[in-house]
Amino acid sequence: MSLKGIKVLLVDDERRFVETLAERLSMRGLAPRVAHDGQQALKAVTMPTDVIVLDLRMPGMDGFEVLRSVKQNNPKVQVIILTGHGGDGEEEMAYRMGACDFLKKPIDIDDLLQSIRLACTQQFKSDVFH
Amino acid sequence: MSYTCMARLLASAVHDMRNILAVIRESAGLAQDLTSLDSTGPVQEEHKKELASSLDEVRRQVLLAAQLAEGLEFMAQADMVEGAASCDLARVCRLFCRMATRHARATQIRLQSSEHEEPVWAAVSPLDVLQALLDILDVCIAVGGRVDLSFTAARRLHDEYVEVRVSGGENTALALSALTGNPLQDKSCQCLLRPGSEAGTFILVWRSKEVA
CATH class of the missing domain: 1.10.287 (Helix Hairpins)
Structure with a gap:
């Protein structure tokens, strides 16, 4: 499955990380946008979005609150958690709340691309069968 | 600790x-x-x-x-420093701020310590200092964050202490109020937090080393 033009929203308060990652995804044909906190993320997700790559620990609204809101209001949007923080409890909670993958930083970009690919496949299946 | x-x-x-x-x-x-x-x-x-x-x-x-x-x-x-009877307060403050930065930032508190200060050796265990600094951070987190908190080791005559400064941020007044009245009394042992001479500052001392 080609990732060209896939609309990815990257949400992380670590600006340098998220902006560099956006540039690298863009070089690979994806269409990334960036949000630096939960509020920005919820505003950004009102625009067409296929996948959200979401950090958990952020100042103000944390990743779980964003995940809950996205799954309530935009259930088709797939959410991948990418965090520097998180034990087994948080991973389990993220899956229960509807995240499609849980990744820990630092991550190889090919692994992230693979996760985005799988997320898009799930979204496609969901569109076809429901 | x-x-x-x-x-x-x-x-x-x-x-x-x-x-x-x-x-x-x-x-x-x-x-x-x-x-x-x-x-x-x-x-x-x-x-x-x-x-x-x-x-x-x-x-x-x-x-x-x-x-x-x-x-x-x-x-x-x-385990080696647990029984240590003295430490460099400046170094402990610096290490604490570096290690707790991420935790503090998630709760909208900005931590700072003076980077180039001289060593301030004090007769207190470094782990007790870390515990007290974390307790102060917890007090600020409990009132809702959005505070700039800085720790500076200092010496007056023969007394060593940590100056705690609360500045900036939307919740400064709440944090100042929460830190007033020695809130560490039931938390960190053997230390005392009392208002400093300058507004927005507190002096953290250990009982054996109270600043006059």
Whole structure:
């Protein structure tokens, strides 16, 4: 499955990380946008979005609150958690709340691309069968 | 110092380290991407600038990682320093701020310590100092964050102490109120937090070393 033009929203308060990652995804044909906190993320997700790559620990609204809101209001949007923080409890909670993958930083970009690919496949299946 | 306190500081430091590694990985990856591009003219110049910026970022992050490693090393030697009767307050404040930065930032508190101050040796265990600083941070977190909190080790005559300054941030007044009245009384043992001579400051002293 080609990732060209896939609309990815990257949400992380670590600006340098998220902006560099956006540039690298863009070089690979994806269409990334960036949000630096939960509020920005919820505003950004009102625009067409296929996948959200979401950090958990952020100042103000944390990743779980964003995940809950996205799954309530935009259930088709797939959410991948990418965090520097998180034990087994948080991973389990993220899956229960509807995240499609849980990744820990630092991550190889090919692994992230693979996760985005799988997320898009799930979204496609969901569109076809429901 | 309790194991819970130590675990919380370590968790914050590990979280920070993962973020540092993530920035290094992406910056190095971008540098690799840029060198593999076939570009000429102004585009090549632009790529060169980006490449230099990525490598600068790698260098900056490695320095941050080294500071964190110093903090982790300090914690790793905790069993040796547990019985220590003295420590450099300036170093402990610096290490605490470095290790607790991520934890504090998630709750919208900005931590700071003076970076180039002289050593201030005091007759107190370093773990007791860490515990007290974490308790002060907890008091500020409990009132809702959005506070700038700084710790500066100082000496007046023969008395050593840590000056705690609450400044900036939307919840400064609440934090100042919460820190008034020695809230550490039931938390950190053997220490006292009392208002400083300047508005917005407190003096953290250990009972055997009270500042007049």
